[in-house]
Amino acid sequence: MLSIIYLYLQPLYKTESLEIKDAIKKAKKNDQIAFNFLLDNFWNDVYGFQLKRTKNENDAEDITIQTFSKAFDKIKTYKEDYKFSTWLITISKNIHIDLLRKRKTSIVNDTTESDEERVYNIIDESPTPEDKIIREQNLAKLLKDIKKLKPAYQEIINLRYFQELSYKEISDELEEPMNNVKVKLLRAKKLLSEIIQKK
Numbered sequence: 001m002l003s004i005i006y007l008y009l010q011p012l013y014k015t016e017s018l019e020i021k022d023a024i025k026k027a028k029k030n031d032q033i034a035f036n037f038l039l040d041n042f043w044n045d046v047y048g049f050q051l052k053r054t055k056n057e058n059d060a061e062d063i064t065i066q067t068f069s070k071a072f073d074k075i076k077t078y079k080e081d082y083k084f085s086t087w088l089i090t091i092s093k094n095i096h097i098d099l100l101r102k103r104k105t106s107i108v109n110d111t112t113e114s115d116e117e118r119v120y121n122i123i124d125e126s127p128t129p130e131d132k133i134i135r136e137q138n139l140a141k142l143l144k145d146i147k148k149l150k151p152a153y154q155e156i157i158n159l160r161y162f163q164e165l166s167y168k169e170i171s172d173e174l175e176e177p178m179n180n181v182k183v184k185l186l187r188a189k190k191l192l193s194e195i196i197q198k199k
Contacts (some may be wrong), residue, residue, distance in 0.1 A: 020084060027075050036130075038084070039068055039186055045085050046092050053096055061150075063099065065187065067092040069179035130189035145195045153188035160185055 020041065026034035046067050050060035070091050071078075078087055146154055159170045170185075171178040 021080070024075070024078065024080075024084060027072070028078075035072055036186060036190075039183070040190060042085055042088055043068075043187070046088050049089055050092055050096065053093075059099075061152075063092060063095050065180055065183045066095050068183045069177065070095065072183070073179050130193040142196075145192060148195050149188060149191055152184065153191060156181070156185050156188050157192065 020038075023034040023037045023041075027038055043064065047060055047064045050063045050067075051057065054060050054063065067088060071088055074091075078084065146157055149157065156170065156174070159165045159173060165173065167178050167181055167185075170181045174181065176184075
């Protein structure tokens with residue numbers, strides 16, 4: 001019986017790779033490259049999990065963005081007793097449950113100004129490798145590539161790079177929390193740079 005329980009719990013205590021552990025430590029110190037690395041490495045796990053639950057690509061994507069937003073905001077609370085992916089999936093599951101409750105009760109939960117003021121600065125303004133790839137493109141080609149993205153990603157790229165809005169202004173424009181905006185922009189840049197590099 002004990003061996004069965006041990007086998008069941010073993011994945012929970014499976015150790016992370018040194019590269020992941022290092023990225024988590026750096027992310028706890030607000031390192032943007034570490035955030036990018038974690039987002040790239042775990043996006044598919046969380047998105048795939050939510051796609052199975054919601055059976056809806058848009059909902060799965062929105063919940064995944066919120067998951068990383070919340071995880072990066074609370075990264076300092078992460079304890080290495082569990083795999084990082086398990087921690088992310090737990091956050092994701094809770095966000096989905098909250099979303100279902102909100103839809104069921106139809107209560108709109110507005111954020112207050114004090115909530116916005118305490119948003120953590122999880123990502124700095126320094127250019128990422130994706131920024132460099134995007135900036136080096138011919139404008140006509142770049143616009144064609146942007147049109148290959150989902151509308152939500154097209155919009156956030158447009159607001160950030162063509163209208164040159166700050167994260168706060170984009171947050172106000174989209175009526176989304178600032179951390180969601182930051183994660184969505186990271187994801188949009190990643191997808192756009194992949195489209196550009198395929199050529």
